[in-house]
Amino acid sequence: MATTGCLLLAIAFFTYTSNSVCDGKPNIVVLIADDLGYGDIGCYGNTSLSTPALDGLARDGARLTHHLSTASVCTPSRAALLTGRHQMRSGMAPISNIRVNFWLAARAGLPASEITFAELTKQAGYTNALIGKWHMGISRDSFGDHLHHPLNQGFDHFYGLIGTNFDDFADDGHKIVLKQTPYFNYQWLSTWMIIAMCAYCLYRTKHINGILFSIVVIMATIVCGYPCFVFNNLLLLNSMIHRNFKVVEQPIRHVGLSKRLVHEGLQFMKNATVSGKPFLLVMSFVHVHTAIKVSREFEGSSSHGVYGDAVQELDWSVGQILDQLDVTGQRNNTLVYFVSDHGGHVELGSLGGYNGVFKGGKTHGAPEGAIRVPGLFRWPGIVPAGRVLDQPVSMMDLFPTIARVAGVPLPADRLIDGVDILPLLQGHTEAAPHEFMFHYCGNKLHATRYIPNTGKHVWKWVTHLPRYKPGSHACRFGCTCGDAVELPMPHLYDVTTDPAESAPVPPDKPIYEHIRRLVSAAVNEHRDSLAPVESQFSARNVLWRYSLQDCCQGVFPFNCSCLDTVFPESFYA
Numbered sequence: 001m002a003t004t005g006c007l008l009l010a011i012a013f014f015t016y017t018s019n020s021v022c023d024g025k026p027n028i029v030v031l032i033a034d035d036l037g038y039g040d041i042g043c044y045g046n047t048s049l050s051t052p053a054l055d056g057l058a059r060d061g062a063r064l065t066h067h068l069s070t071a072s073v074c075t076p077s078r079a080a081l082l083t084g085r086h087q088m089r090s091g092m093a094p095i096s097n098i099r100v101n102f103w104l105a106a107r108a109g110l111p112a113s114e115i116t117f118a119e120l121t122k123q124a125g126y127t128n129a130l131i132g133k134w135h136m137g138i139s140r141d142s143f144g145d146h147l148h149h150p151l152n153q154g155f156d157h158f159y160g161l162i163g164t165n166f167d168d169f170a171d172d173g174h175k176i177v178l179k180q181t182p183y184f185n186y187q188w189l190s191t192w193m194i195i196a197m198c199a200y201c202l203y204r205t206k207h208i209n210g211i212l213f214s215i216v217v218i219m220a221t222i223v224c225g226y227p228c229f230v231f232n233n234l235l236l237l238n239s240m241i242h243r244n245f246k247v248v249e250q251p252i253r254h255v256g257l258s259k260r261l262v263h264e265g266l267q268f269m270k271n272a273t274v275s276g277k278p279f280l281l282v283m284s285f286v287h288v289h290t291a292i293k294v295s296r297e298f299e300g301s302s303s304h305g306v307y308g309d310a311v312q313e314l315d316w317s318v319g320q321i322l323d324q325l326d327v328t329g330q331r332n333n334t335l336v337y338f339v340s341d342h343g344g345h346v347e348l349g350s351l352g353g354y355n356g357v358f359k360g361g362k363t364h365g366a367p368e369g370a371i372r373v374p375g376l377f378r379w380p381g382i383v384p385a386g387r388v389l390d391q392p393v394s395m396m397d398l399f400p401t402i403a404r405v406a407g408v409p410l411p412a413d414r415l416i417d418g419v420d421i422l423p424l425l426q427g428h429t430e431a432a433p434h435e436f437m438f439h440y441c442g443n444k445l446h447a448t449r450y451i452p453n454t455g456k457h458v459w460k461w462v463t464h465l466p467r468y469k470p471g472s473h474a475c476r477f478g479c480t481c482g483d484a485v486e487l488p489m490p491h492l493y494d495v496t497t498d499p500a501e502s503a504p505v506p507p508d509k510p511i512y513e514h515i516r517r518l519v520s521a522a523v524n525e526h527r528d529s530l531a532p533v534e535s536q537f538s539a540r541n542v543l544w545r546y547s548l549q550d551c552c553q554g555v556f557p558f559n560c561s562c563l564d565t566v567f568p569e570s571f572y573a
C-alpha cells in the first residue's frame, strides 16, 4: 500500500528526487560475504571469475577501494559491523587463541546491552531480518534465554547459522583442530597416559591409596577428554540451522544452502512489501567459507575449482536479491551495501580467497590482506553511479550511515567509532571520514592508519607482524595473535604507493619521526577512550557447556538430526 501511495505521489509531484519521496525511509539491504578476498570479484580486478551481480552494484553505485574490516576473523569483525563500535568496546575482542565463537553451547556472544543497526531501524519502524550466518552467540545463563540471539538484537526474523561454517561440517574427516595442531589428540592422550602412569606408580609404591588413585584417573580423563571431545565433534555440536529460535535442520546440508538462504530472503522481502513497512534485510552468506559445497547448477561452473564455483554462487545469490528489488519497484528506494567480513584465507590455497596485491589474509591481524575488503554501496539517484572512492572507510561506518538513512539519532550514551559516510558516497564531500584507524589482532593494537587531511598519502604504522613461516606470508592454518612478533622499530608504510607493504620507510627519514609522534598521541587518546568491559572471550564464556547444547530431536547426543520440510527436495541439490 505504501508502495502504491508512493508511486502516486511520485506521479503527482514529478520531481527529480522522486526516489526519496517515500516518507524518507528507504529499505536497506546489507550483503555480507564470508572470507571473500579483495581480489576474488570482477569489479576488484578478477578477470577469471564471473561476478556480474557484484560488478553491476559497482557500476550502478560506489566502489570503495580502501575499505577496512575491524578484525581478521569473523566474530569480532561482525560485532563491530553490527554496532559501529570497535569490538573491544563490547567485549568481543578475543584475548586468547580462541578468536571466534567456537561452540553454539557457550555463554559468549554480543551483549544484549549493545545496540545493533537493526535496533536503530526498528526504532524507525522497519521490519528486520537476518538470513545466514550470525556467529555472535545464542544463550548465556541458561538454555533458551536467547540473550545473544538475533531476535534479541533487533531482528524480527532469523534463518541460518547461529555459529559459523566449519571444515568439519563436510564430514569427510577434515578437522580444523588437526589442521592447526596436527598432534592435538596425541598430546592429550599422552598427557593422560603420563598422569595415569604416575598415579599408578604412586599407588603401587603405596604413596596413595586406591581411592585417590581412582580420583586422579577420573579427573585426568575429564580434563584430557573434554578438549578432545569438544574440538573433535564440531559437526555434532555446531552443524545446525535455526529458523528463529528453533533448530530446523541438523546437520547442515551444504548443497543447496545458498538457494535456501535466498528463498528465505525473497520471502521476507515479499512479506515486507505486503506489510508496507520499510525493511532491513541482512543477507549474511555462508559462502565462501569452508566447508564449501555448491548447488548442482554451480558445480564446475568456474575455472577455480569449488572455491571459484562458490564465489559465482555467491554472486548469483546477490543477483537474486537485487532482481527482487527491481521486480517490486524498490530498486531506487533501497540502499544496498556489500562487504566481506575480512580477507581471504590464504593458507587454504585453492580453497581460500585471493587478496589481490595485499599481503596476508584471514587471521593475520593487521596486514592489508587481512582487513582490506571489497565494499560496494548502491542507492540509485542518491549515490552517483560508477563512483570510485579511495578514501579509507571502515565497515563500522555502516552503523551511523544507517542511522542517518533511517532518520534515527545515534545512541548518545556510548562511543560510536563509525562515521556517517552518506555525504562522501553522494559526492557532497571528498574528505576522508577518519584521520586515524586502529587495527587489532585479538585485543592487541598491531597497526595504526593515519590519513592526513591534505595530500594523497595514507600512512600505516605497524608495530606487530604475524609470525610467518620463513620466506612466506602465511602461517600453518592461520596465524595467532599471541605468536605475533613485536617490531623493535615499527614499520611505516605509505599504503597508497606501497599497498603490498613491502618497503618500509627508513626510520631516518624525517617523516618517520613526524608520523611516530602523531600516531603515538592518537593511540594514547584512543586507549583512554576504552572502558573496561567483561570479555566475551574469557575461558568461562567460550567453553562448551552441556547445559546449553541444543539438539533438534531426541536427547543430546542421540538423534540430533532433522530436515527442514519447508523446502522441496530441489533446495538440497
Ligand SMILES: *[C@@H]1O[C@H](CO)[C@@H](O)[C@H](O)[C@H]1NC(C)=O
Residues within 6 Å of the ligand: 037, 039, 040, 041, 045, 046, 047, 048, 049, 304, 307, 308, 352, 353, 354
Ligand atoms: C580470481 O580469483 C581466483 C579465486 O580466488 C584466484 O585464484 C585468481 O588468481 C583470481 N584471478 C585474478 C586474475 O585475479
Ligand SMILES: *[C@@H]1O[C@H](CO)[C@@H](O)[C@H](O)[C@H]1NC(C)=O
Residues within 6 Å of the ligand: 157, 264, 265, 267, 268, 271
Ligand atoms: C512470511 O510470512 C508468512 C506468513 O505470515 C510467515 O509464515 C513466514 O514465516 C514469513 N517468512 C519470512 C521469511 O518472513
Ligand SMILES: *[C@@H]1O[C@H](CO)[C@@H](O)[C@H](O)[C@H]1NC(C)=O
Residues within 6 Å of the ligand: 018, 019, 332, 380, 381, 382
Ligand atoms: C531510478 O533512479 C534512476 C537514477 O536516478 C533514474 O534514472 C530512474 O528513472 C529511476 N527509476 C524510477 C522508477 O524512479
Ligand SMILES: *[C@@H]1O[C@H](CO)[C@@H](O)[C@H](O)[C@H]1NC(C)=O
Residues within 6 Å of the ligand: 553, 554, 555, 558, 559
Ligand atoms: C532416536 O530415534 C529412534 C528412532 O526414531 C527412537 O527409537 C529412539 O527412541 C530415539 N532416541 C532418543 C533418545 O530420542
